[in-house]
Amino acid sequence: MENCLFCKIAAKAIPSTIVYEDEDLLAFKDINPAAPVHLLVIPKRHFATLSDCSANEAPLLGKMLALAPRLAEEFGCAVGYEADGTPTGGYKTVINSGPDGGQEVYHLHLHLVGGARPWRGMR
Template sequence: MGECIFCRIVSGEIPAKKIYEDDLVLAFHDINPVAPVHFLVIPKAHVASMAELNAEHEAVMGRVMTVAARLAREQGATDGFRTIINTGRVGRQEVYHLHVHVIGGPDVLPAMLKR
């Protein structure tokens, strides 16, 4: 955990452009946005990936999702947005601290996956 970049952001060791923080979660702008609205919502407690979730995480993950929805609207994604949780190597997870990408903006999102 000491090397986890998101844990270091939570602790204040690394700065981030925060948009929300409470006792359970932190939301901040993505440093390489792919759309006009692109931020992350993370649990403050270290959970490496969605694959590690269990019943003890229900409250924090409920908070993550409700904060994501509210902030998406507040940040300007009023006509819809996408949430992405990359999980594990095959899921293309790059930072092993569970995080939800919230991405939106006017007509900027491509199709989900190519068929």
């Protein structure tokens, strides 16, 4: 999409701090982070919202979601466990869809947000 910010980032026409890239996905640091770790995972192919995806995109959506724990571990916010089995750490994944869902950029993207309860200030 010609005027899509994230399409321009995927095309490397706008600089970003890329933390992961493959043939289908790009992950980069959010320029206005809501937490110590705030990454965005986008498909390189344009979908305005999650609602624009069909069952045909299930493998791509699964790939986006499967990437989240790998990035969470790399950036120090993965779920871990104490010796007694008590969970530690953690992160949040969010996909906002449409104006009432809080979406601001109309290119499907997954937020990976981590740190000490970062979502308290996140809309």
